[in-house]
Amino acid sequence: MLDAAVVHRREMKLTLWISMFIIGLCTLVAIFSPWIMPHDPTEFVTDEPFGSPQVGIWLGSDYLGRDLFSRLIDGTRTTLVMALAATALAHLLGDTLGLLAALRGGWVDAVISRVADLILSLPKIIVGLVVVAALGPSIVVIVILAAIVYAAGVFRIARALGSDLVNMDFIKVAKSRGEGTGWILFAEILPHVAQPLAADFAIRMSFAILFMSSLSFLGLGVQPPLADWGGLVRENLGGLAAGSLVPIFPAIAIAVTSVALNLFVDSLDEHQRKQKGTR
């Protein structure tokens, strides 16, 4: 009994370390990608498409004979920067509006909540299809699209967290003093909800990676020759029939990073609760 509990605790710790390692690695790769790529991602390194792995071309070559390893590294930067930008924007929008709706209530809350409901009720990929068809597949359009789509979910969480606080007496004190909305939202309420919102940020980012990869897989994302992970899967999909493993690698990158972000939040939460419990 006791042993099992100890092992469980060590496992939790291990998942925290593993997830942090993966996230850290991805971050470093994204930051230093120009220096660690062995080849230019647009350079042709083999004569034939889907060349087998060899020294210097560690993961083989893609459908045009370019070094997949270098393209994967370059794609890491594209994927993470876009996901980060979209998530940051979603949180900026969702947190502000969510706390505002909680604080104000009434018609402000009603209007924003219905808009959020509307966004949440639409299938994301179909919306993406329509928007990209109308505005073109530029990075800015895709990031803003993802931000708005995910802001609705963030809004709901921020509003729920805020609703628990707005009736606390310290908010009434601030109101009776005549404090402005900005002060109440960001100085009084935000410190109380920052931790769960930060956890949401990590999970939301994994969603954003999946969403934007899906768009790219459908050909609605960033356009060649630039490619994110989803785009790399799409480009090289034909290789599967030819017996090449090339499209598998970017797919693994997508899966591993999303899982790592989720594990990170889970195990961090567990870790903090344990520390609180033993204190």
Add this chain to the structure above:
Amino acid sequence: MSNSVLSIEDLVVEPVSGGRPVVDGISISVERGEVLALIGASGSGKTTLALTALGHLRPGLRIRRGSVTLDGTEMLRAAPQTLRSLRGRTIAYIAQSAAAAFNPRLRLDAQVTEVSRVHNTRPYKEALQAAHRLYGRLDLPNPEVVGGRFPHQVSGGQLQRFMIAMGLQESPLLLVCDEPTSALDVTTQVEVLRALKQGIADNNTAALFVSHDLAVVSQIATKIAVLRAGRVIEFGTAREILDSPREAYTRELVAASKHMTIGSAGAGHIIAPSPSHAATPLLTVEKVVAGFGKVTDGAPAVTTLSDISLKLHKGEVVGVIGESGSGKSTLARVIAGLHPAAQGKIYMDGKNLADTVERRTVSERQRIQLVFQMADTALNQKHSVGRILGRVLKFFHGTSGRAREARVAELLKMVQLPPEYANRLPSQLSGGEKQRVNLARALAAEPEILICDEITSALDTIVAESIIQLVEDLSKKLRLGIIFISHDLATVSTLAQEVTVLRHGRIVESGPTQIVLSSPKDPYTQLLVSSVPQARPGWLEEAIATRNRLRHALETDVLTPVSVSEGSRSTLAVSS
């Protein structure tokens, strides 16, 4: 020894993480028919000690040594099955909050008889009959049918009595009561105390009674153990403790509980009716009506205050007395501009005040400050004391930098806290200290009117008294006009020159404190006055007698207030 139902020997309970023991070498025993009161401030270890009798220890605590023997069973080392077979049957627990102890989705009968079902002591029919007999003995209305209700369909005092019934259902040897009346209004407290006393006497049960209120304890306890920092510092019969306390702390406790009795200390404070009655009052509340929901023709859907008028002069303390649901907190919020009135006007210095904060001027907001009841929720837990006070200074007076630091220190000194506290977070302060910070924040605005909403009701007796002392000093020193809202007559009587008694949102009586409280005219005020616990044996019986005498005049509904005026429900409560 052989007689004792419970005996605790040399018990030491300490936090798992180390540090000062919570219970530090206590030995006590309780015999049949005996009520042992454990009295002490919060953090004295009284609840932890009482719960060890049930074989329960809060997570994060462990036993270092000692034994707890209940009717021959060692509770600390008993197997979970043994504990289960004892709990409810040999030992029962009555918690502070009945509302939290009942399952809102089950009928009361089912919850009271559950213990008989779990232990399989008798068929359901018999268990139900036993429960109904108990209801009768506890003075619950219509004992045959009242148990068919859900917890939310009875009043708070009634629910507390159902919990007593739950505890007594299997006639346990020992009853552990953890502050069973602390959350109740005084008039309700009298009922519940009587029911509890009756129940214990009928069953010849032994009881452990945990409380911070000496006056309450003295009505029910045969013996009293005074706890402080995990030790029993004084032990004796109730009479011994009340009449000749030996320890300084006990003397302080006894003095505080005597001080809390109307008239005793109050007489000295009550000065002649306010000196400046001729001048324009600082604050005038005129025929205010307020409530919740849509306002039609000046009447809200649910009215919580009607026709309230009030005057406050400079340097004067006006007490507002009322029990829960009387609308007293709504009044505080109406004056502060947090809850717009449906009708009526509020004047400051003869000038009409807007009914919402947003439409009042900065100086109007600065001159009226509200102090909330719960310092825990009124202080932002994420802001340091210095930031909490500093923000008010910056906001109203533009003070910053060095000057602000100096002023913060000055304010802390004013409420008798050391200046280093500026760097602390509210969670690093005790309840009393938090309430002082709460007061300091209001004072930081340099107000002329202070509205204190139940600022002492969440505090231990001695701490509460020191806060009242502080408010009194401040009112004299700063010549503030103070509206002191409380359910506690004794507190109000020591502070206020004028008093207003609220009941169901209406003023039933008002006037100079001494006159109103020494010769109350309204039966409700009389009931309130008689219900204030006094630390002398025999008070409870007197209070019950007064209550019975007043019952007729009060149209019965006060004694068992009903929250919703739904036909079937109110007939039940009224018929008590």
